[in-house]
Amino acid sequence: MSITVQGRQAATTAAPAPPGGRSRGPARVRWAAVAFVAPAWLYVAGFYLYPLASSIRMGFQDYTVSSFYTGVAPYVGWDNYSKVLHDGHFGETVLNTVLFTAGSLAFQFAIGLALAVFFSRRFPLGGPLRSLLLVPWLLPLVVSGTAWRWILDTDSGVLNHVLLNVHLIAHPVPWLASTHDSLTAVTLVNIWVGIPFNMVILYGGLQSIPGELYEAASLDGAGGWQRFRHITLPLLRPVTAVVLTLGLIYTVKVFDVIMILTQGGPAGSSQTLTTFAYNLSFQQLEFGRGAAVGNLLIGVAVVFAVVYLRATREQRQAGR
Amino acid sequence: MSATTHRRAAGRAAGTGRATGGAYTAVALLILAVMLFPLYWMLNASLLPSTELVRHAPTWFPVHGTLQGYRRALSTQGSHLLISLGVSAGTVVLVLLIAVPAAYGLAQLRAPGGRLLTFAFLVAQMIPGVVMANSFYTAANRLGLLDSPLALVLADSTLCVPFAVLILQASMRGVPAELSEAALLDGASKLRTLLSVILPVSRNAVVTASLFSFLFAWADFLFAVTLTTRDDRAPVTVGIYRFIGAHLSDWNSVMATGIIASLPAAVLLVVAQRYVAAGVTSGAVKD
Numbered sequence A: 001m002s003i004t005v006q007g008r009q010a011a012t013t014a015a016p017a018p019p020g021g022r023s024r025g026p027a028r029v030r031w032a033a034v035a036f037v038a039p040a041w042l043y044v045a046g047f048y049l050y051p052l053a054s055s056i057r058m059g060f061q062d063y064t065v066s067s068f069y070t071g072v073a074p075y076v077g078w079d080n081y082s083k084v085l086h087d088g089h090f091g092e093t094v095l096n097t098v099l100f101t102a103g104s105l106a107f108q109f110a111i112g113l114a115l116a117v118f119f120s121r122r123f124p125l126g127g128p129l130r131s132l133l134l135v136p137w138l139l140p141l142v143v144s145g146t147a148w149r150w151i152l153d154t155d156s157g158v159l160n161h162v163l164l165n166v167h168l169i170a171h172p173v174p175w176l177a178s179t180h181d182s183l184t185a186v187t188l189v190n191i192w193v194g195i196p197f198n199m200v201i202l203y204g205g206l207q208s209i210p211g212e213l214y215e216a217a218s219l220d221g222a223g224g225w226q227r228f229r230h231i232t233l234p235l236l237r238p239v240t241a242v243v244l245t246l247g248l249i250y251t252v253k254v255f256d257v258i259m260i261l262t263q264g265g266p267a268g269s270s271q272t273l274t275t276f277a278y279n280l281s282f283q284q285l286e287f288g289r290g291a292a293v294g295n296l297l298i299g300v301a302v303v304f305a306v307v308y309l310r311a312t313r314e315q316r317q318a319g320r
Numbered sequence B: 001m002s003a004t005t006h007r008r009a010a011g012r013a014a015g016t017g018r019a020t021g022g023a024y025t026a027v028a029l030l031i032l033a034v035m036l037f038p039l040y041w042m043l044n045a046s047l048l049p050s051t052e053l054v055r056h057a058p059t060w061f062p063v064h065g066t067l068q069g070y071r072r073a074l075s076t077q078g079s080h081l082l083i084s085l086g087v088s089a090g091t092v093v094l095v096l097l098i099a100v101p102a103a104y105g106l107a108q109l110r111a112p113g114g115r116l117l118t119f120a121f122l123v124a125q126m127i128p129g130v131v132m133a134n135s136f137y138t139a140a141n142r143l144g145l146l147d148s149p150l151a152l153v154l155a156d157s158t159l160c161v162p163f164a165v166l167i168l169q170a171s172m173r174g175v176p177a178e179l180s181e182a183a184l185l186d187g188a189s190k191l192r193t194l195l196s197v198i199l200p201v202s203r204n205a206v207v208t209a210s211l212f213s214f215l216f217a218w219a220d221f222l223f224a225v226t227l228t229t230r231d232d233r234a235p236v237t238v239g240i241y242r243f244i245g246a247h248l249s250d251w252n253s254v255m256a257t258g259i260i261a262s263l264p265a266a267v268l269l270v271v272a273q274r275y276v277a278a279g280v281t282s283g284a285v286k287d
Helices: A002-013 A027-058 A065-070 A079-085 A090-119 A126-132 A141-151 A158-165 A182-207 A211-219 A224-235 A237-252 A256-261 A273-283 A287-319 B002-015 B018-047 B068-107 B114-124 B129-143 B149-173 B177-185 B190-201 B203-219 B222-227 B236-246 B251-271 B273-281
Strands: none
Touching: A027 A287, A027 B068, A027 B114, A027 B129, A027 B149, A027 B190, A079 A287, A090 A126, A090 A182, A090 A237, A090 A273, A090 B018, A126 B018, A141 A182, A141 A256, A141 B018, A141 B236, A141 B251, A182 A237, A182 A256, A182 B018, A211 A224, A224 A237, A237 A287, A256 A273, A256 B236, A273 A287, A273 B129, A273 B222, A287 B129, B018 B068, B018 B251, B068 B114, B068 B149, B068 B190, B068 B203, B068 B236, B068 B251, B114 B149, B129 B149, B129 B222, B149 B203, B149 B222, B177 B190, B190 B203, B203 B251, B203 B273, B222 B236, B236 B251
């Protein structure tokens, strides 16, 4: 037991190694450094900045399938944006995106935290079982999405079968086939996908809370819930901020889960901004409008990226 | 320290005796069963003949199992699996070629503008994939790269390079400066130092970066579905997607394909469990 305690303390105090204050004067050395990072700079320019710039430009162009043949894509100002905003489905799509994101985050986080707390106890096989929980996270989403499509099938799906048998429902629920249930179904599957990630990051955060705090609280007579409420939650706040903002950024752009399960349907009932942008570009071949919706998503990402960078700034500065 | 340790040990012993430990394990097994049920259900369906799959009551165990689904899966999806294998391997190579020198330059040589580059990679991971797909499609169309594995390698690498640079950089920062300075004093070039001193020491990070790059490229669906229009050029994720679209009733073959497509992840988890854990905790991200 004492070994593990020491080990954990060592792990928490052994922060990133000091950067080693080397003073490299000669210009030659600096040029070598530049040469090593030059490919990465070119890569950033070609593979992130260019697509970003190209998307923003396309948002102002009437870029359709004929543009590929004629090479002409006239500039139309804010036309694409106004067409998208006046699309009959736009309001519903935004609402779906908000509900999908909020529902996914709330449950992923709550369940992930509960599992992290549970697995931070020491018990036989705790470690291996915790690692196995990561399996859903490692599988291609196309694969797990397909498995869920089979589980959620209206007539042959096992979920309806079980729910009918325990009399929770009276008739089979058309999870993926009704406009009423499809958003719930894709959110449910996305929660399942996100639990392992939340659990792992929160578990890491729990490990860095000094055990002495809990012991002191116990000696002062604090119960389990009080310790959780007054030690775990406050000390977990930085990690919580990271998990939630990262989760937000990644949930808003979820594509695979929805495409595999419902393609955003039926009748747009599980459409989010991401699948909407895909549909405009790759189904209707209105690349300009697809880019416009994509650019709205970039706007959302920028807002939350700022939140994320604020939340992690202190940690990153401490790491330097 | 020993006083706290003893108190802690006493608290632990009182809190979790053998019986409670066993109860915890039982609950953990139950949680695992619920979380992994979809995978079991896929395995089960992959072994059941289609006639048993559409019955009103589900068949819980594949007692009358058949490998028919796997035969059909391999015959229809075999070429897609090979394409995925090639694209994923190519992505790993490209990612390492860019990320290893960059991480060395950032962590050991303190390249000017390093903070900005690290920041750029941090932000790059947040660009929505559908935006990238839109731009990549038009660019690939112009360059005549649609349906080319090269386009997929290039696009998939954008999912991996930021993560690889960040994790390699973190690892190389931990390599003592004395090591590389000794090599430089012995007359080794910077490149030589990187290859024969730094890389062997940060082997774990290289393995982790490679594993995750492979997995990300293997699992990619968005770039695959947008950049391949011809069915015979599609990787396995698109193969499955189009297969469900065409044969929705043939769950047996669909699930067998799913199982085969999960094999790389399963192999990785078994072979390289500690690297996987390291990758996830160092902030691995996935769409």
